[in-house]
Amino acid sequence: MPHLLITDDDTAIRDLIAEIAGEEGYTVAQAGDIRQARIQIERQKPDVILLDMQLPDGDGMEFWTDLGLTGTQVVFITGYSSVDSAIQALRCGAVDYLLKPVSLRRLRGVLSELKSLLQKHPLPGASDCFAKMIGHSRAMQLLCAHIEKVAPTQATVLLVGESGTGKELAAEAIHLASPRHEKPFMPVNCGAISPNLIESELFGHEKGSFTGADRQHKGYFERASGGTLFLDEITEMSMELQVRLLRVLETGRFMRVGTHEEIAADVRVIAATNRNPEQAVANGTLREDLYHRLSVFPLELPPLRDREDDILLLADYFLQKLNEEAHTQKTFAPEALKAMSEYAWPGNIRELRNYVYRSYILADTVIKGDFNSFELESHSAGWGSEILVPVGVPLADANKQLILATLKQCGGVKKAAAEMLGISLKTLYNRLEEYGAAGEVDESSSFR
Template identity: 85%
Template sequence: MPHLLIVDDEPAVRELIAEIAGDDGYTVAHAGDIRQARIQIDRQKPDVVLLDMQLPDGDGMEFWKELALGDTQVVFITGFSSVDSAIEALRCGAVDYLLKPVSLRRLRGVLSELKEMLTRQPEPGAQNCFTKMIGNSRAMQLLCAHIEKVAPTQATVLLVGESGTGKELAAEAIHLASPRHKQPFMPINCGAISPNLIESELFGHEKGSFTGADRQHKGYFERARGGTLFLDEITEMSMELQVRLLRVLETGRFMRVGTHEETVADVRVIAATNRNPEQAVSNGTLREDLYHRLSVFPLELPPLREREDDILLLAEHFLRHLNEEGRTQKAFSPEALKAMREYTWPGNIRELRNYVYRSYILADDVIKGDFNSFELESRSPGWGSEILVPVGVPLADANRQLILATLKQCGGVKKTAAEMLGISLKTLYNRLEEYGATDDIDQPSSTLR
């Protein structure tokens, strides 16, 4: 049974919470102040602490920081609500923030969710599968719960979500929580590989199978043997290759380019797209039979604007890593935190990370969020700045300047840039490959895909 410590100076509040928690299967300890709380923690380390922010002998939040109980979940209680106190509670790692008089329905819901999380038995390899997926919002909790359900199976998974929502991280979490977690996890961006090379990259080729094939090459399906293959931007794959992929998924076998010998494909396939897959089927960019084969278990990743206070948790996470790397102690101002909460983040987590990085570079000690072109404000999809192109510049050069400037203005988010330019994402990738700019923009990150 999970153990709950209630720290509040009002005996009636403690007794009411204790009764509700006891009915929900908790063992309960009481404390009316910080001194009593220390005694109770020494007697038995709690799994959950309900902690009043203002106590007779000190500040509850400062007391929690001092304790540094990494494995214990904390829910702060206060009778004096403010935006600053809510933000500070999130910084302290609180899973929730309750106002007095405490809503009994809200309290029951919080205790029930925490109990389910604490008593849930992890699947093989699941202990650290969510370490890179930052967030406590209801949308993220639901996503993680679905990942834990599907991970132990062999079902193919189709991840759907806007660009920058963390699809590669979700795919990696499925892999880490699966029986295959000790074998390779290999991500492939189907839109970033040349159409002429992707078949060889996936299935490999034999020596002499085409011009330049001077040795045998093992493709991703062989190199990921026993593990998981993540096919990102699946709608950018050619129709011919989609047919071959469908056959591999149905038969469990494939052939290297230049041979007729079949090889067993011992991999789990997870695919992803930032498009509406049903619309992609209608548009003819995704085969219907392949779509149904991939979406045995579809998962939709929530955009950042629907993840409540995860925005500030992620921003603090990125800033903490930058401070550790740079040995600095920079912090966000209340104005910057407010601006980040109010912004809609069309580029999702990737855009937020880029904003934090730029702001960190420009700030001295405090990130104020007022850096001219980096300032957060609501913008329509058509916002932008001007570029000057001299008369007589070849059209191809003008197009290049426009595309690269638009991509930079969009924070490196290719989907947004393509929409602004009125071209397909595939066309944008082809142009960037021509310009030799694919390595400098929108690179995958261990914390973002």
């Protein structure tokens, strides 16, 4: 049974938590202050500590940091909630943060989840599989739990989520938590490769198979052998190539361009799209049979607006990385933290990261967060703009209108337009070439 140490100066709270923890299958020890907590830890190392932030003989977070316990999970409890204290708790490695009066329902949920986590046997390579997936929100906990379930299998996975939600990081986490973790993980952006070259890039080609093929080329399926191939923006793949991909998934074999010799494909495929896949099927940009083959195990990545508990944690993570790289100690002002937590982040994690980076560059020591101007810039670039498309207009024409209107709103800045549209910069260039509109864009801007 997992062992829990409750450290709080309120005897009634300790007794109540102890009773609930016992019902949840924990053995329990109690301490009213730091001195008693040290004694209990020497008697038996706890698997979980519920720790009050303010104790009669010291600061709970400082006590936890000084302990340096490995293999023990900590959940902080406080009656004095603030944004700063929440960030400090997460920095200290807390798995959760409970406010007094403690919600019994939430307490049971936390204890139940921690117990399940403690009872799981780690998968090969899973120890650090979530290292890049920053967040402790319920939505992220659920996503990570699903990843742990599907990772050991050979099931194809379809990741669905808005642009900037971290689909490649989720795909890499699946790979790292799988038996394939020691083999290559190869991400491929299907929208960033020219339609004329993507077949060769995926499956390879033989020397002389087409003009310019002066040597044999191994494609991603061969180079990722034994590992995982991540196909992002799957709806950008041509219908003809989707047929070939479906055949590979069904037979486990493929052929290089220019040969009829089949090669075994020992690759796990994870695909992703920032569109509604069912709508993509209805629109004719994704084959229905391929959709069903890819979505053996669909996973939806939550947008940042549904991960409120993670916004400040991510912002602090990005800032600390910048501080480490530049040997600085810049911090967020309270008004910046408040503004970030209240903003909807339509561009998700990518937008938040860009905001932190820009603010870091502009700030001296404290990021006060001229957030209003940042938000205005986002909206003036077209977040709130609209175009009117009559019913019955072909989808290709509607896409053209949307892309050109977005590019115009962005002042011809292709990178900004691509991010707003949720497509790669290469995809945008390809579309502009199709429309014969590349020359209409002002190439003099240095902000590409």
